[in-house]
Structure formats: structure tokens, C-alpha cells
Amino acid sequence: MTSRRDFIKIAGVSLGGMTAGGKAAYQAMANTLEKNSLDPTLLNRTPTYCEVCFWKCAGWVYKKPDGDIWKITGNPDDYNCNGRFCPRGTGGVGMYYDEDRLQTPLIREGKRGSQYYRKATWDEALDKVAEGMKKIAQEHGPECVALFNHGSGGTYFGHLMKAFGSPNIAAPSYAQCRGPREVAFLATFGEGVESPERTDIRDTRCLVLIGSHLGENMHNGQVQEMSDAIDKGATIITVDPRFSTAAGKSKFWLPIKPATDLALLLSWIHVIINEGWYDKDYVDKNTFGFDLLREHVQNMTPEWAYGITTIAPHIIRETAREMANASPAVIIHPGRHVTWYGDDSQRLRAVAILNAILGSWGRRGGYYNPDTLKLPEYPHPPFPTPQRTWREAFPGKYPLAGLALASGLCDATIPALTRNCSIKGWIVDGTNLIETLPNQKNTIEAIQNLDLLVVVDTMPMEITGWADVILPECTYLERYDTVRTGPHRQPQLALRMPAVAPRYDTKPASWMAKELAKRLGLEAYFAWESIEELIDWQLKQVGSSLAEMQRIGVKTFPRKYDDLYFNPAESYEFNTSTGKIELYSNEFANAGFDPIPNYTPHEEPPPGFYRLNYGRGPAHTFSRTSNNPNLTDIMDENVLWINPKVAQEWGIKPGQEIWLKNQDGVVSQFPIKARVTERIRWDSVYMVHGFGHDDKRLTRCYGKGASDTRMITKVHIDPVMGGTGMRGNFVTFLFEPETMEAKS
Ligand SMILES: Nc1nc2c(c(=O)[nH]1)N[C@H]1C(S)=C(S)[C@@H](COP(=O)(O)OP(=O)(O)OC[C@H]3O[C@@H](n4cnc5c(=O)[nH]c(N)nc54)[C@H](O)[C@@H]3O)O[C@H]1N2
Numbered sequence: 001m002t003s004r005r006d007f008i009k010i011a012g013v014s015l016g017g018m019t020a021g022g023k024a025a026y027q028a029m030a031n032t033l034e035k036n037s038l039d040p041t042l043l044n045r046t047p048t049y050c051e052v053c054f055w056k057c058a059g060w061v062y063k064k065p066d067g068d069i070w071k072i073t074g075n076p077d078d079y080n081c082n083g084r085f086c087p088r089g090t091g092g093v094g095m096y097y098d099e100d101r102l103q104t105p106l107i108r109e110g111k112r113g114s115q116y117y118r119k120a121t122w123d124e125a126l127d128k129v130a131e132g133m134k135k136i137a138q139e140h141g142p143e144c145v146a147l148f149n150h151g152s153g154g155t156y157f158g159h160l161m162k163a164f165g166s167p168n169i170a171a172p173s174y175a176q177c178r179g180p181r182e183v184a185f186l187a188t189f190g191e192g193v194e195s196p197e198r199t200d201i202r203d204t205r206c207l208v209l210i211g212s213h214l215g216e217n218m219h220n221g222q223v224q225e226m227s228d229a230i231d232k233g234a235t236i237i238t239v240d241p242r243f244s245t246a247a248g249k250s251k252f253w254l255p256i257k258p259a260t261d262l263a264l265l266l267s268w269i270h271v272i273i274n275e276g277w278y279d280k281d282y283v284d285k286n287t288f289g290f291d292l293l294r295e296h297v298q299n300m301t302p303e304w305a306y307g308i309t310t311i312a313p314h315i316i317r318e319t320a321r322e323m324a325n326a327s328p329a330v331i332i333h334p335g336r337h338v339t340w341y342g343d344d345s346q347r348l349r350a351v352a353i354l355n356a357i358l359g360s361w362g363r364r365g366g367y368y369n370p371d372t373l374k375l376p377e378y379p380h381p382p383f384p385t386p387q388r389t390w391r392e393a394f395p396g397k398y399p400l401a402g403l404a405l406a407s408g409l410c411d412a413t414i415p416a417l418t419r420n421c422s423i424k425g426w427i428v429d430g431t432n433l434i435e436t437l438p439n440q441k442n443t444i445e446a447i448q449n450l451d452l453l454v455v456v457d458t459m460p461m462e463i464t465g466w467a468d469v470i471l472p473e474c475t476y477l478e479r480y481d482t483v484r485t486g487p488h489r490q491p492q493l494a495l496r497m498p499a500v501a502p503r504y505d506t507k508p509a510s511w512m513a514k515e516l517a518k519r520l521g522l523e524a525y526f527a528w529e530s531i532e533e534l535i536d537w538q539l540k541q542v543g544s545s546l547a548e549m550q551r552i553g554v555k556t557f558p559r560k561y562d563d564l565y566f567n568p569a570e571s572y573e574f575n576t577s578t579g580k581i582e583l584y585s586n587e588f589a590n591a592g593f594d595p596i597p598n599y600t601p602h603e604e605p606p607p608g609f610y611r612l613n614y615g616r617g618p619a620h621t622f623s624r625t626s627n628n629p630n631l632t633d634i635m636d637e638n639v640l641w642i643n644p645k646v647a648q649e650w651g652i653k654p655g656q657e658i659w660l661k662n663q664d665g666v667v668s669q670f671p672i673k674a675r676v677t678e679r680i681r682w683d684s685v686y687m688v689h690g691f692g693h694d695d696k697r698l699t700r701c702y703g704k705g706a707s708d709t710r711m712i713t714k715v716h717i718d719p720v721m722g723g724t725g726m727r728g729n730f731v732t733f734l735f736e737p738e739t740m741e742a743k744s
Pocket residue numbers: 051150151153172173176177178336337429430431432433435436437438456457458459461473474475476509614615621622623624625689708709712726
């Protein structure tokens with residue numbers, strides 16, 4: 001049996017592009033950390049939570065006697081990490097040591113995109129930002145300044161924007177990530193999945209991963225719980241066109257034809273209903289629309305799905321049986337990055353429905369009911385009421401979008417005859433929009449129409465190259481931040497405080513936002529003297545304090561109610577129009593969408609082209625870690641997975657460098673090495689997202705590997721909520737850059 005240790009190890013070593021040297025370096029790093037026999041209790045340690053990804057594991061930063069950072073480890077009290085960081089979190093210290101970091105405020109000289117900057121003082125830079133914001137507010141209204149954020153700084157800049165009068169605040173974690181899932185689960189259960197996901201993986205008996213690859217997707221607590229579940233004998237079923245790390249741990253691997261998952265899900269629902277394998281009591285008591293659902297799926301047999309998905313009917317039946325045997329301790333995983341083909345909200349509705357009929361929502365081993373402790377806001381005057389929102393740029397569109405769309409704000413920046421005003425200013429904090437939003441040409445067109453682009457970042461990433469003003473933030477290891485309050489089985493708070501003073505002339509976002517507020521006449525919204533005072537005040541409202549949190553790092557609170565799971569003896573009122581779990585969604589019907597999902601075919605790759613599939617590598621987070629000195633030692637470029645049949649047909653050898661060209665004629669800027677492997681279907685190729693950087697100031701990762709984003713020029717927008725489907729792009733191979741095509 002695979003133990004948890006093995007699984008974690010496997011996850012660490014399965015790196016697609018990891019070289020032998022990289023492996024050795026990683027092992028050396030691990031050994032040094034293990035062997036180092038300094039007694040931690042004698043060392044200066046400070047609490048933090050990790051910013052390398054958004055799982056936000058809480059940990060301890062240890063310093064050596066000379067004041068340098070020695071290592072970061074997980075806080076054993078923290079439910080997100082249970083005392084262990086993933087390789088990326090451990091390597092997070094590289095963000096602090098990276099000598100390519102932004103070091104001072106910069107102001108652009110010359111044309112936008114020309115990359116001529118001069119060093120500026122903080123006063124100069126902040127004055128310029130405030131002037132630009134005021135000018136836009138006077139000429140067009142404050143709503144014409146938008147904030148794009150991802151990460152902790154968003155709290156402070158978000159607060160500033162609301163005080164300024166703009167509701168146009170968006171993170172790419174919605175329309176480019178989990179938005180469709182939240183919309184689908186809200187419509188079905190009246191609640192979203194949230195982050196960390198409410199999946200009760202540690203007690204599950206059957207986990208179905210459908211395009212969610214835990215083990216390469218290193219969201220820590222989930223990976224650990226999956227290992228525990230495997231240890232306890234849970235069945236793992238992985239549906240993925242690629243043989244992922246998780247597929248290697250699975251009883252069933254279903255190498256589905258890409259873009260056909262909805263057909264598989266509907267046929268599973270068909271089998272489970274027709275065989276009478278659903279949770280009858282739960283369905284009778286808690287759901288709405290079961291008879292309509294039964295009727296709807298009558299023709300969606302495994303034989304029907306076979307023709308679409310290439311998954312054999314007996315496998316569809318056997319896997320449905322496995323789920324039903326485990327019910328209600330079964331999880332059809334809701335995924336996280338789910339913006340694939342444009343019908344994503346409907347696919348996630350099918351996932352929600354399948355969970356519902358198996359009775360897993362609110363049940364042990366299925367989905368638990370999380371609890372969160374919210375901290376009160378520091379007193380401030382009421383926010384002004386905005387006159388317009390981003391929605392007006394898209395009349396009648398995306399009716400079920402619950403949050404602003406990063407892609408929507410970008411589109412609303414490009415002037416259109418149908419709109420009387422476009423967005424004129426962007427503040428971009430902690431998101432590399434050039435690599436994050438699909439269709440780079442569109443993003444750059446939007447940027448060219450701006451009066452003001454301010455970028456707050458730690459690194460000279462692609463987006464900073466377009467900025468008018470660059471504000472260098474210090475890393476998470478050098479600052480206080482908003483207290484972490486995310487949901488879990490029991491509410492927990494986690495503190496981040498500076499382990500070391502900021503290097504160079506860098507500052508925290510909290511300080512920048514307060515300084516800008518002063519310049520904009522909005523001081524009353526930032527009435528706290530110092531960030532320490534703000535955090536201490538907030539913590540004291542819930543019976544803790546800054547001093548206590550500095551000592552313990554993580555504090556666990558009791559649940560408000562004893563309702564981690566539903567009590568079968570009680571009736572529940574769900575937050576939907578019928579008060580029931582809606583198998584038939586009135587909300588979708590009222591908005592003009594299929595109330596029960598239907599399968600519609602998607603475009604196929606043209607001859608000689610392959611579907612571009614992308615995902616996560618265990619040692620990196622998007623594009624933010626590709627220059628990290630510790631993590632480049634493990635993996636310093638991405639590679640292209642190609643099926644051996646395809647490689648043979650094209651004469652491509654393992655390790656050979658090739659360029660990619662997509663269906664719209666866009667060619668990759670850099671070559672990517674081939675990894676010839678049976679682990680990918682013949683109709684697709686695969687690469688890890690976040691490489692192929694073209695900013696020379698990133699000295700370690702410039703030109704290493706290829707950018708998936710560059711190749712994603714066709715976007716399939718989800719009409720339900722505006723998510724940007726990015727997996728409908730096709731590539732072919734070139735043996736020389738831009739010039740000669742190898743084969744037509
Ligand atoms: N092509 C493609 N596009 C994708 C995805 C994909 O797989 N492929 N994935 C999508 C998903 S799921 C998501 S969630 C998004 C993620 O989108 P992003 O969060 O935009 O991803 P990153 O590329 O990591 O960009 C993060 C930026 O924040 C900066 N940064 C890091 N730490 C700090 C800090 O402490 N302060 C500040 N101010 N800046 C900091 C980094 O230097 C970097 O410029 O991308 C989405 N877009």
C-alpha cells in the first residue's frame with residue numbers, strides 16, 4: 001500500500017521537467033534542512049502564513065543567530081498544513097533572497113511598454129499615482145479606476161478603492177479559476193465550495209478527481225488528506241486525459257477524450273438513478289426536481305457516453321458502482337481551476353448533482369459544513385455609493401456572476417461604441433495579468449488605452465514592464481498582513497508578521513494604501529496609526545491579541561454550532577429558491593440557462609493540431625515562482641508532453657527543442673523541449689503553466705520553456721458567469737522559429 005510519505009515523495013519527484021541535477025539539488029536542500037541540528041527552541045522564530053500559493057499554510061520562520069532566515073516550517077496547530085509545508089512553501093524563502101527583486105519605486109520614462117524607467121522616491125511615486133487617480137475621478141468618475149488583485153495586499157487596496165468610490169475590484173481566482181464551481185454549487189446547494197475546499201477527504205471512501213490533479217496541484221491539506229484516505233483504503237478514480245500523479249495512485253484511470261466530461265457525468269447520473277443506487281432518503285427529504293432529472297438523463301446511457309468520451313460502458317458502470325458503494329462517504333471533487341470549455345458552470349452543476357444524489361453534501365467523508373471566524377473591520381465612515389459597476393459594460397450578460405470578472409474589467413477598458421465610458425486606470429497588485437488573462441493581445445490593447453497603470457509587485461514580472469508607476473512590495477516574510485481567517489472544520493486565525501526588515505527600498509501594501517489614502521483625502525478610512533494597532537484591535541474583538549498571536553501563530557476557536565455534518569433526524573432549509581438542494585435549478589432556468597445540464601460537443605483540433613492542455617507542477621506556483629532561486633533548482637523550465645505515436649509521426653525525439661504554433665498562427669516565443677510519454681493521449685499535448693518568461697530582468701527564468709498563455713488566443717466565455725474557458729486552443733509543431741513549418 002502507498003503510504004502518505006510515499007505519496008508526498010512521489011508528488012515531489014514526478015516533476016515533468018526535473019533534471020537529474022535538479023533532483024540532486026532538491027535532495028541536498030532537503031538533507032540540509034533535516035540534518036541541521038540547531039535546536040529550534042533556541043532560535044528566534046516568528047509566525048507567518050505562506051504567500052507562495054493561496055492555500056495560506058501557517059508556519060514558523062526561523063532565523064539563524066546572524067539574523068538571516070534559516071528555514072520556514074509548517075505550524076503543527078494549523079489545519080491547512082498540519083505542520084508540513086509543500087516544496088514551494090519551503091522554498092518561499094527564495095522570494096526574499098531573490099536578487100532580481102524590485103528594489104525601489106520606478107516611474108516610466110518614454111512610451112508605455114518601452115521599459116525605460118527611472119528610480120523614484122516613495123513620495124514622488126505615490127504623488128504621481130494619487131494625481132492620476134484624482135484626474136480620472138474628475139474626468140470620468142472614480143468607477144473608472146479598477147483594481148486587479150491576487151493575494152493579501154488586496155485587502156488594503158480593496159478598502160482604498162471602496163473609499164475612493166470604485167466597486168471595480170477583481171481577482172483572477174474567479175473568472176480564470178473557480179468562479180463556475182462557486183456559481184454551480186450556489187445554485188444547487190445555496191452555498192459555495194470556498195477555499196480551502198470543504199471536501200472531507202480524510203474520511204472519504206471514494207474520491208473522484210475529474211480534471212483536478214491533487215499531487216501536482218499541491219494544495220497542502222488536501223494532498224495530505226488524500227494520502228490518509230489512500231492509507232485507509234479509499235478508492236481513487238481519476239478522470240484525466242493525462243496520466244497524472246493522482247492517476248498513478250488510482251484504482252481507475254479514465255483517460256477521457258478532452259472536453260467531453262459532461263457526457264460522462266450525465267451517464268454516471270443515469271446509471272446511479274436507473275440502478276436505484278442513489279441515496280433515496282436523502283434525495284426525498286432534501287432535493288427538488290428529482291423526477292425531472294430522472295427523465296432528463298434517460299437516454300444518456302453509458303453506451304451513449306462511450307461514443308463521446310471513449311470511456312467503455314462497463315467502466316462507467318463499475319465506477320458508478322464504486323461511488324454508490326461508498327455513498328455518502330464519496331466526493332466527486334469540484335476541482336478548482338475549472339474554466340475550460342465555456343460550459344463550465346453546467347459541467348460543475350453536473351458534478352454538484354452527482355454529489356447530491358449520492359447524499360454526500362453535509363456528510364462525513366463527503367462535504368463538511370465549514371465554519372469561519374470573521375474579524376470586525378476597524379471603524380471607518382460608510383463607503384460612497386458607486387454610480388456604475390463593471391456590469392453596465394455588459395448589459396444582460398453573465399447574470400449569475402457573483403463577483404467582478406478580471407477579464408471583464410480588462411474588456412471594459414477597451415473603448416467601444418456601445419459604452420459611454422471605459423475604465424481608464426488600473427491598479428494591479430499581485431497578479432501578472434499578461435500571463436494570467438487569456439488572449440494577451442486583448443490585455444495589451446486594454447493597457448494601451450489606459451491613462452494610468454500602477455503595478456504593485458515584488459518582482460519585475462511581465463506586467464511591470466507595462467506600468468507607468470511600479471511600487472515594489474516587500475515579500476510576505478518582511479511584513480504584517482491581514483489576519484488569515486479562512487473556513488475549516490473549526491475556525492482558525494493565523495498571523496503573518498515580519499521575520500526580517502524589508503530589503504531594499506520596499507514597503508508593504510498596507511502602508512502604500514494608507515499613504516495613498518492621505519493623498520486622496522481619504523485618511524478617515526485608514527484611521528489606525530500602525531498596522532500593529534489595527535491587527536491588535538481586530539484580535540481583541542474576538543478575545544485574542546497581537547501579543548498572543550505573535551507567540552502562538554495559530555489560534556483555534558470553537559464552532560458556533562455542532563453542525564459539522566447534517567443530522568439525518570433534522571430537516572434543513574437550503575439557501576435556494578425552493579429551500580431544497582436544486583437538482584433542477586430555478587436560478588438557472590430564470591436566467592435563461594438549462595436548468596439541468598446538457599452535453600454539447602466542442603470544437604475538435606484540426607488535422608495536424610493537438611489540444612493544448614496545461615496544469616500545475618508540484619514545485620511551482622503559476623508564473624510567480626519561476627525565478628525563485630530555491631525552486632529553479634528543482635525545475636527550471638517546462639517541457640511539452642507528447643504521445644509517442646505523435647512524436648514518431650513528426651520525427652520528434654525526446655528532449656528535442658520545438659516551437660509551437662496555434663490555430664490563429666501565434667508562435668511560441670521560445671522553444672520547449674519534448675517529453676515523449678505514454679502519459680498523454682495522442683490528441684493532446686501538455687505543459688506546466690508559468691514558464692516562457694520574456695522579461696530579461698528575470699535572470700534565472702528568462703526564455704526558459706514556453707508560455708501556455710501566449711498560445712491561448714481563443715477564449716470560450718461561459719455565458720452563465722463570464723468565466724474564460726481556455727482549453728479550446730490547438731497547437732502544431734515547428735522545428736524552427738516562425739519560419740519553416742516542419743510538416744503541413
Ligand atoms: N494560461 C493560464 N492562465 C491561467 C492559469 C493557467 O493555468 N494557465 N491559471 C489560472 C488560475 S487557476 C489562477 S488562480 C490565476 C493566478 O494568477 P496570478 O496570481 O496572477 O498568477 P502569477 O502568475 O503567480 O502572478 C502573481 C504575481 O504576483 C506577484 N507577487 C508574488 N508575491 C507578491 C507579494 O507578496 N506582493 C505583491 N504585490 N505581488 C506579489 C508575482 O511576482 C506575480 O507577478 O491564473 C489563471 N490564469
